[in-house]
Amino acid sequence: MEQLHGRPQIGFQPAGMTRRDFVQGGAAVAAALGLSLTEVAEANARREAASQDSRPVNVAIVGVGSQGYGVDFKRALSVPGVKMKAVCDIYEPNLQRALKDVPGAKGYKDYREVMDLKDIEAVIIASPLYLHAPMAIAALESGKHVFTEKMMAYSIEDCKKMARASIDAKKVLQVGHQRRADVMYNHAWEMVAQKKVCGPITHVRAQWNRNGSWRRTLPKDTTDRHWNWRMYREYSRGLMAELGTHQIHAVNWFLGGPPVAVVGMGGLDYWKDGRTIFDNVEVIFEYANGVKLNYTSLTTNQFDGYYEQFMGKDGTLIISEEKATPSSYYREPTVEAEDWMKASATTHQGKHKEVGLKLDPEATKKLNKSGVKVGERTLTGAVAGKDSYLLEMEDFFNSVRTGAPVTCDWKEGLACCVAAIRANEAMEKRTRIDIKPQDYML
Numbered sequence: 001m002e003q004l005h006g007r008p009q010i011g012f013q014p015a016g017m018t019r020r021d022f023v024q025g026g027a028a029v030a031a032a033l034g035l036s037l038t039e040v041a042e043a044n045a046r047r048e049a050a051s052q053d054s055r056p057v058n059v060a061i062v063g064v065g066s067q068g069y070g071v072d073f074k075r076a077l078s079v080p081g082v083k084m085k086a087v088c089d090i091y092e093p094n095l096q097r098a099l100k101d102v103p104g105a106k107g108y109k110d111y112r113e114v115m116d117l118k119d120i121e122a123v124i125i126a127s128p129l130y131l132h133a134p135m136a137i138a139a140l141e142s143g144k145h146v147f148t149e150k151m152m153a154y155s156i157e158d159c160k161k162m163a164r165a166s167i168d169a170k171k172v173l174q175v176g177h178q179r180r181a182d183v184m185y186n187h188a189w190e191m192v193a194q195k196k197v198c199g200p201i202t203h204v205r206a207q208w209n210r211n212g213s214w215r216r217t218l219p220k221d222t223t224d225r226h227w228n229w230r231m232y233r234e235y236s237r238g239l240m241a242e243l244g245t246h247q248i249h250a251v252n253w254f255l256g257g258p259p260v261a262v263v264g265m266g267g268l269d270y271w272k273d274g275r276t277i278f279d280n281v282e283v284i285f286e287y288a289n290g291v292k293l294n295y296t297s298l299t300t301n302q303f304d305g306y307y308e309q310f311m312g313k314d315g316t317l318i319i320s321e322e323k324a325t326p327s328s329y330y331r332e333p334t335v336e337a338e339d340w341m342k343a344s345a346t347t348h349q350g351k352h353k354e355v356g357l358k359l360d361p362e363a364t365k366k367l368n369k370s371g372v373k374v375g376e377r378t379l380t381g382a383v384a385g386k387d388s389y390l391l392e393m394e395d396f397f398n399s400v401r402t403g404a405p406v407t408c409d410w411k412e413g414l415a416c417c418v419a420a421i422r423a424n425e426a427m428e429k430r431t432r433i434d435i436k437p438q439d440y441m442l
Contacts, residue, residue, distance in 0.1 A: 057397055060086035060114045060144075061124040062135055064098040066216075067149060068126030072176070073098055075393040076124060082397060088114050091222060111135050115142040122172075122400050125149060128229040129236055133158035136173065140165040145172040145400045147393070150249075151241040151420060152413035159417045160442050163410040172399045174392075174406040175413030177249040181395055182388035184327055185250060186375025187361035188319040192254050197329055198312030204251050207296040208243040208306035213271050214279075214299055224274075231275035238277035239266075239297040240420040243306075248285075248419045249412060250308050250319070251293050258415040259285035259293065261434045266427035270300050283423045295423075316350075319359070321388070330354040415440055 059082055061073055068089075076082050088108040089095040095107050108114050111131075114123065115138045122145040125135050133153040136146045146166070152175045153159040166173035179185045191197045218227050229235040230242060252258050264283035271279045280300065285293040307320035316330045330350045331337060350356055361374050372378075383391060395407040418439045426433040 054081040055401060056081050056083050057122055057400055058083050058085045058120050059122050059124065060084075060088065060117065060120045061098070061126065062088040062111045062114060063126035063128075063131075063149075064089045064094045065091070065126070068124075069094065069098055071389050072124050072126045072147070072149065072393070073101075075390045076397075077101070078390055079394050079397050085120060086114050086117060091226070093219075093221075112138060115139055115144070120144055122147070122397070129241060130154045130229075130234070133162055136162045137165045140169045140171050140173065143169060143171065145396075147172075147174045147176065147396045149176040150413070150416070151237060151245045152410070152417045154235075154237065156414070156418055156421055156439060159410070159414045163414060163442055166410060172396070172406055173410050174396045174399065175408045175410065175416075176392065177246055177408045177412065177416065178388040178392045179246060179250045179321070180253060180412070181377070181392035181407045182321070183361050183374050183377065183383055183391070184359065185319060185388070186377045188317060188327060188359060188375070189254055190375040191329065191359070192310050192317055193256070196312075197315055197331075198310055198317055199314030199335075201255060201291055201310050201312045203291065203311045204255070204293040205309040205311070206247040206251060206293060206307070207298075207304060208239075208247065209296065209298040209302050209304050211298075211300060211302040213273065215271075215273065215275070228275075231273075231277060233276045236277055237420055237424060239279075239281050239299075240283070240423050241417075243297050244281070244283075244295060244423070245416040245420050247295065247306075247308055248293075249408070249416045251285075251287075252412065252415055252419075254308075254310060255287050255291060257288055258440060259287050259419050259435055261286040261432060262419070262423045262426045263432045264423050264427040265430070266424075278424075278427065281423070281427060283427070285419065285423070316354070317359075327359040329357045329359060331357075411440075 059076060061068060061076070061084065064073055064087060073084070077084060084102040084105050086106050086108060087095060087098045087102065088111050089098070090109050095109070099105060099107050111127075114120065123139040125132060125139070125146060125148040127135060129151055132148050133155075136148050139146045140162070153162055162173060192201065215228050215231060218224055225232060225235070230238070236242070262283060262285045264281065266278035266281040268275065268277070268279055281295070281297050283295045285295065287293065305320070305322045305325050307318055307322065307325045310317045310319075313332070314335045315332050317328070318325065319327045331354060333352065333354060392407045398404050399406045418435060422433045422435050422439070
């Protein structure tokens with residue numbers, strides 16, 4: 001397999017190259033990828049035009065449980081032009097709850113009936129993980145665009161089957177890792193990857209800690225395996241899939257490529273309630289050039305919450321979706337401050353007198369002005385007050401309408417899936433796993 005800057009190539013896009021390089025790069029990048037400058041300009045034009053195109057899109061959603069209804073369903077209905085024509089769920093109360101919000105939509109229990117509907121252009125899949133692949137493949141093969149929740153699929157091979165189905169059908173396949181759409185995360189990426197405020201990244205720490213069983217109260221009219229599918233290995237990949245892949249996705253993005261090896265230790269040590277997935281995981285991923293990601297997810301202590309922390313010789317950047325953890329940059333005392341740092345208001349101080357600055361994309365960007373770039377996002381309309389879930393859903397329907405690049409494509413979804421599955425394997429075997437380049441290729 002071809003290597004680029006020491007990183008394996010994922011699919012058709014070099015892993016060391018960002019989507020911004022791919023779409024908005026100069027002549028050298030275009031030539032390297034076999035694209036003309038005209039084609040690059042056309043890709044940009046499609047993205048810009050997407051905000052102007054609000055033609056109706058007929059949509060179906062499969063799975064309207066907590067995530068499907070509370071997040072995906074509601075955000076989709078907030079996108080101009082989206083018409084929810086079909087709702088599918090095997091649990092009747094969930095199905096009826098959603099149908100009340102979309103008068104005129106039809107309800108279904110069997111997802112295959114939804115795929116047969118000729119007037120549906122796009123399908124949102126928010127089912128349990130083990131069903132992502134069969135549902136997505138059925139939708140793509142029936143000529144529909146697909147937004148699927150994370151993790152992309154239960155297995156690496158299932159991810160690849162989904163990707164092939166998308167390519168063969170020439171339809172959009174977007175994976176629900178919403179950090180890529182988040183304005184603050186794009187601002188942080190710009191700081192780390194472009195402005196190099198931390199210097200060369202050497203270590204990353206990420207965690208997602210909670211204090212609770214993760215088990216949901218079981219209604220009388222369903223089964224534990226149906227309601228609490230995340231607890232069982234035959235349906236779920238556990239903490240690494242449900243939480244870890246979000247943060248692995250952010251780290252892959254910031255570092256410009258996926259991990260090459262992993263070691264770890266996990267266990268089912270506290271919640272003795274019949275579950276078969278780990279209730280705690282401690283993993284170290286190795287990236288190109290020896291960069292390490294130390295990842296932790298606990299279910300018995302929430303004190304530190306969740307965040308990603310990028311550490312380099314010149315500074316530390318902490319980024320989080322959690323309001324209790326402010327996104328901040330800390331300059332090392334040995335590094336001379338740049339002018340923009342001197343002009344910024346110092347909001348806090350690190351443990352060793354590091355200068356702490358609160359990250360604020362609005363300090364230098366007018367977020368309601370079309371055409372402003374924040375990281376890899378070119379803002380084509382007002383984003384102030386919109387969360388990352390709504391922004392990713394807007395991007396999905398923009399892609400459906402215009403062919404613009406999706407926020408998180410199958411290549412990125414596959415890379416996250418590979419990392420999570422190999423991490424689980426390393427913990428189960430209590431050994432180091434070298435991640436083969438072929439894992440990331442179709």
